[in-house]
Amino acid sequence: MRPEVPVAAIAHQADKLLSPDWAKVVEITPEAEGIATYWLELEDESLRQRYRFAHGQFNMLYIPGYGEAAISISSDPEKPDRIGHTIRFVGNVTRAVSRLKVADQVGLRGPFGTAWPIEQYKGRDVVLSAGGIGLAPLRPVIYEIYNHREDYGKVVILYGARTPKDLLYVNEFPVWEEKDIELMVTVDRADQDWTGQVGVVPMLFYRARFDTNNTVVFSCGPEIMMRFVVFEGLARRIPPEHIYLSLERNMKCGQGMCGHCQMGPFFICKDGPVYCYEELEPYFHLEDL
Amino acid sequence: MANKKSKKPTIAVYKFSSCDGCQLGILNLEDELLDLVGVVEIAHFLEARRQVLPGPYDIGLVEGSVSTPEEVQRIKEIRHSCGILIALGTCATAGGVQGLRNFEDLEELINIVYEHPEFIDSLPNSTRVADHVKVDYELWGCPVNKYQVVEALVAILQNRRPNLPQYSLCLECKRLGNPCVTVAYGMPCLGPIVRAGCGALCPSNGRGCYGCFGPMDTAEVDAFIPVLKSHQRYPGEAVRLLRTISGYAPAFVDAAELILAQEEE
Amino acid sequence: MPDMKLTLNNEVVIQKSELDALLAAVRQQGYQTVGPVIKHEVLQYGPIEGISDLPQGYTSVQDAGSYRIKNTGHSRYFDITPGARTWKEYIYPPRKRLFTLSKENRHWERVKIEEEIPKYALVGVRPCELQAIGVLDAVLVRKDFTDPDYFARRSRLFILAVDCLHPGDTCFCASMGSGPEAGEGYDLKLTELDDCFLIRIGSDIGLAVMQELNWEPATAFCQQAAQRGLEHAARSMGRHIRDIESVPDAILDNLEHPHWIEVSARCMSCGNCTFVCPTCFCWDAVDEVSVTIKETSRYRVWDSCFNLAYSAQAGGNTRPSTKSRYRQWLSHKFGNWQKQFNVLGCVGCGRCITWCPAGIDVTEEVKVFQEVSS
Numbered sequence: 003m004r005p006e007v008p009v010a011a012i013a014h015q016a017d018k019l020l021s022p023d024w025a026k027v028v029e030i031t032p033e034a035e036g037i038a039t040y041w042l043e044l045e046d047e048s049l050r051q052r053y054r055f056a057h058g059q060f061n062m063l064y065i066p067g068y069g070e071a072a073i074s075i076s077s078d079p080e081k082p083d084r085i086g087h088t089i090r091f092v093g094n095v096t097r098a099v100s101r102l103k104v105a106d107q108v109g110l111r112g113p114f115g116t117a118w119p120i121e122q123y124k125g126r127d128v129v130l131s132a133g134g135i136g137l138a139p140l141r142p143v144i145y146e147i148y149n150h151r152e153d154y155g156k157v158v159i160l161y162g163a164r165t166p167k168d169l170l171y172v173n174e175f176p177v178w179e180e181k182d183i184e185l186m187v188t189v190d191r192a193d194q195d196w197t198g199q200v201g202v203v204p205m206l207f208y209r210a211r212f213d214t215n216n217t218v219v220f221s222c223g224p225e226i227m228m229r230f231v232v233f234e235g236l237a238r239r240i241p242p243e244h245i246y247l248s249l250e251r252n253m254k255c256g257q258g259m260c261g262h263c264q265m266g267p268f269f270i271c272k273d274g275p276v277y278c279y280e281e282l283e284p285y286f287h288l289e290d291l
Numbered sequence: 292m293a294n295k296k297s298k299k300p301t302i303a304v305y306k307f308s309s310c311d312g313c314q315l316g317i318l319n320l321e322d323e324l325l326d327l328v329g330v331v332e333i334a335h336f337l338e339a340r341r342q343v344l345p346g347p348y349d350i351g352l353v354e355g356s357v358s359t360p361e362e363v364q365r366i367k368e369i370r371h372s373c374g375i376l377i378a379l380g381t382c383a384t385a386g387g388v389q390g391l392r393n394f395e396d397l398e399e400l401i402n403i404v405y406e407h408p409e410f411i412d413s414l415p416n417s418t419r420v421a422d423h424v425k426v427d428y429e430l431w432g433c434p435v436n437k438y439q440v441v442e443a444l445v446a447i448l449q450n451r452r453p454n455l456p457q458y459s460l461c462l463e464c465k466r467l468g469n470p471c472v473t474v475a476y477g478m479p480c481l482g483p484i485v486r487a488g489c490g491a492l493c494p495s496n497g498r499g500c501y502g503c504f505g506p507m508d509t510a511e512v513d514a515f516i517p518v519l520k521s522h523q524r525y526p527g528e529a530v531r532l533l534r535t536i537s538g539y540a541p542a543f544v545d546a547a548e549l550i551l552a553q554e555e556e
Numbered sequence: 557m558p559d560m561k562l563t564l565n566n567e568v569v570i571q572k573s574e575l576d577a578l579l580a581a582v583r584q585q586g587y588q589t590v591g592p593v594i595k596h597e598v599l600q601y602g603p604i605e606g607i608s609d610l611p612q613g614y615t616s617v618q619d620a621g622s623y624r625i626k627n628t629g630h631s632r633y634f635d636i637t638p639g640a641r642t643w644k645e646y647i648y649p650p651r652k653r654l655f656t657l658s659k660e661n662r663h664w665e666r667v668k669i670e671e672e673i674p675k676y677a678l679v680g681v682r683p684c685e686l687q688a689i690g691v692l693d694a695v696l697v698r699k700d701f702t703d704p705d706y707f708a709r710r711s712r713l714f715i716l717a718v719d720c721l722h723p724g725d726t727c728f729c730a731s732m733g734s735g736p737e738a739g740e741g742y743d744l745k746l747t748e749l750d751d752c753f754l755i756r757i758g759s760d761i762g763l764a765v766m767q768e769l770n771w772e773p774a775t776a777f778c779q780q781a782a783q784r785g786l787e788h789a790a791r792s793m794g795r796h797i798r799d800i801e802s803v804p805d806a807i808l809d810n811l812e813h814p815h816w817i818e819v820s821a822r823c824m825s826c827g828n829c830t831f832v833c834p835t836c837f838c839w840d841a842v843d844e845v846s847v848t849i850k851e852t853s854r855y856r857v858w859d860s861c862f863n864l865a866y867s868a869q870a871g872g873n874t875r876p877s878t879k880s881r882y883r884q885w886l887s888h889k890f891g892n893w894q895k896q897f898n899v900l901g902c903v904g905c906g907r908c909i910t911w912c913p914a915g916i917d918v919t920e921e922v923k924v925f926q927e928v929s930s
Contacts, residue, residue: 018704019654019703019704019705019856020654020841020854020856021654021655021666024664066657066659066664066843066852066854067449067451067843067845067849067852068449068451068843069841069842069843070841090870092870093870094451094452097450097451098449098450098451101450105662106662107662107663107664109664224871225871250869250870250871251867251869251874252866252867252868252869252874254839254840254841255841257700257701258700258701258896259695259696259701259703259837260838260839260840260841260859261837261838261839261859261861261866262838262840262859262866262867264884264888264892265874266892267892267895267896269896272700272701288811288812289812289880290874290875290876290877290879290880291811291874291875291880291884323847326846326847326848327847329847329848330847330848330849441847442844442845445845445846445847445849446845448849449845449849454842454843454844457863457864457865458827458860458862458863458864458865459824459825459826459827459862461826461827461828461831461913462826462827462831462858462860462862462863465640465650465827465828465831465832465858466650466651466831466857466858467650468600468641468645468650470596470597470598470600470623470639470640471623471640471828471911471913473621473913474621474622474623474640474910474911474912474913475596475597475598475623475624475639475640476597477622480913482826482913483824483826483828483913483914484824484826497596508864509825509864509878511823511824511825511878513821514821514822514823514824514825514878514914515824515914517914518621518824518913518914518915
């Protein structure tokens with residue numbers, strides 16, 4: 003007995019296992035020291051027109067010879083023909099990305115993974131709490147709120163970075179604030195010019211005002227930060243089903259078949275990266291899972 | 292990266308205390324050598340050509356262990372004249388087979404071996420290059436896997452980390468479909484704690500691994516010792532196996548000492 | 557040939573010598589016949605032409621960390637239980653080139669590679685191994701995603717299964733419900749009796765093959781002999797796990813139990829268990845760059861959760877210790893696998909017991925967790 007699969011569904015990709023589509027770098031926006039946003043356009047016209055992504059999903063970007071890396075999409079899902087990736091240059095692949103110039107090619111597979119369920123929370127207050135590069139996968143949510151501000155209640159961004167120089171999207175801060183998106187920013191280490199908060203992101207929770215009975219929390223950042231975000235969120239009586247986290251693991255395939263990104267029963271690439279905390283709760287506290 | 296006179300990066304190959312086998316490994320790159328000289332300039336490689344281009348060089352490959360005071364001086368000079376330094380082979384990464392002397396009384400050995408011991412000026416131990424200068428990459432093996440040499444050079448040209456496996460030899464061996472020599476034939480084999488990279492040469496030929504690629508980073512020595520000991524074919528084989536080629540690698544030194552201590556009890 | 561018309565699920569009998577004709581008929585259908593052969597004193601899988609290539613008279617003596625073949629001179633062809641190698645390599649090769657790219661004028665072009673995917677007839681697939689192929693199907697042929705390379709190879713397979721009448725010393729398929737009788741999924745199934753093969757037809761291709769042969773209707777005597785053999789086999793498993801239904805919870809409820817530390821002290825983190833496992837499916841993708849840097853080939857290779865790089869990521873390694881890696885392996889096989897794919901990852905073949913150089917016995921480890929949770 004052979005496995006039952008709609009053969010036609012996979013016939014066209016018999017030799018396309020892990021084979022990327024090609025995109026061109028159309029613009030590079032420096033964001034911070036060692037971080038830039040790469041704006042990509044798929045080369046194939048029909049692919050470009052069909053390509054859609056949701057808030058919080060990621061692509062596998064491929065530089066031949068260097069390998070693939072999972073990079074979250076940080077641009078506006080309503081403009082899917084121009085895909086933005088904010089990338090920190092830390093690994094083999096991302097350092098190769100840092101040497102790309104406009105018009106260079108990048109392999110792209112995706113989009114993969116689950117999305118922030120922002121549209122389910124229309125009419126409610128939204129708290130976005132991000133640490134470091136963790137703001138990048140939340141930016142599509144900020145675009146959504148920005149584009150449809152009237153659909154949401156109070157919106158607060160709690161954002162922290164190591165130093166003021168590491169803050170992302172600072173040029174957009176005034177634009178967000180104009181649309182009544184409250185921004186609370188903190189850094190671990192201040193420099194001479196910094197007049198804002200110093201400390202960790204979860205600390206900002208105490209000062210943020212929102213309707214705890216009617217709020218959703220989206221968080222992305224180092225796992226240790228998210229643990230405290232969850233702690234503070236629960237302490238403010240936000241139910242676990244209204245707290246969402248985006249996790250990071252070593253992702254290779256994006257389809258839950260290479261095994262690398264497992265955490266307990268989950269393939270983070272396919273069942274995540276965005277999880278409702280309620281679903282994550284039994285596993286989140288286990289060390290080295 | 293490129294030297295002023297030539298657009299291609301320059302390579303220098305040096306020999307220290309060694310058998311020249313790793314240098315021969317480079318010369319044995321029959322299919323790749325022509326392509327290689329198309330992308331790099333071999334500026335200093337005395338085993339291959341007499342002509343030497345003046346330094347400094349972009350990439351230095353050092354074969355052999357540092358085992359005399361003169362070599363200590365020379366490796367420091369080489370470090371200064373090379374942008375990237377690669378330790379080539381297990382002599383350079385762990386002291387090599389001549390590291391056997393590290394476990395004996397040096398003076399006694401010199402007196403036994405040499406007719407004129409007074410001419411011998413030797414360090415107390417045969418040491419790896421990284422004991423004396425900063426090493427950028429280590430290529431293990433006795434000899435090195437010539438394809439890993441190519442991979443390291445290509446990776447440097449591409450400005451990326453070389454793809455050198457860090458997992459156990461067993462994984463490489465199993466991918467090839469070899470029967471496990473320990474399980475199927477009862478032979479001692481260092482495979483479970485040795486890094487992959489050689490292509491599982493010895494087990495593919497029905498022999499146990501003697502660890503020329505050195506201990507892998509996650510070598511679980513404590514778990515491995517009882518396995519090794521229970522497959523010894525004569526007393527002392529476990530320690531000999533550990534000390535033969537990469538014996539002066541810290542994990543193997545520890546393993547051998549642990550076994551000796553257990554035997555004394 | 558008798559008057560009876562052959563149909564699916566028929567049981568018939570052929571003489572042992574007729575196996576040569578059977579294999580020839582399978583090859584006639586376009587398959588390469590591969591089966592059990594003794595090579596380097598271990599049972600392996602390789603090309604076979606006929607009955608004389610089979611390991612007649614051989615058996616194996618297996619224990620945790622130990623394997624030896626033995627020729628006892630018995631007359632049976634399919635009596636020896638598997639060695640380290642699995643059929644997995646025929647449908648999911650340990651190393652496979654995905655594509656080759658060539659760079660011209662800052663542009664990557666795909667180099668055309670002609671690759672014909674072979675049609676293999678797997679001869680002598682044991683019940684545990686048949687179940688293992690089913691488990692791989694559940695992982696790699698899914699509604700949301702199908703691995704096209706696996707599917708292409710898998711759908712070209714012909715499977716001749718054999719019931720397992722003489723299980724080995726590390727076998728526990730009866731505990732896992734995957735043997736000793738072969739379940740669904742074969743084209744033909746064979747039960748080796750003393751003087752003949754009892755054959756059951758499982759597919760149309762199997763039927764077409766059988767129509768080429770000299771067969772006789774199975775007698776009740778033969779069927780009873782097979783049944784008795786299977787009952788005896790179920791009782792003579794070398795290893796056991798009792799109450800398998802309780803295992804997933806017993807393990808998943810005790811992920812922080814100190815026993816993980818105890819077992820990891822014996823584990824070398826070498827990964828042998830993952831590569832001899834017929835269901836372990838993890839892989840890595842690696843690029844190989846030509847010396848001229850103009851060409852890059854991407855390969856898919858088997859990977860293991862015991863490889864430190866498996867769990868490496870920008871923020872640090874998520875499973876830095878052997879304890880966490882062993883826990884991942886065992887809790888995946890016997891726990892989370894079921895949550896992910898609705899089937900357990902273990903089929904009871906016993907390979908990870910035999911081929912663990914340190915002799916770690918999963919049935920013993922599972923027992924510990926059952927005891928602490930009861």
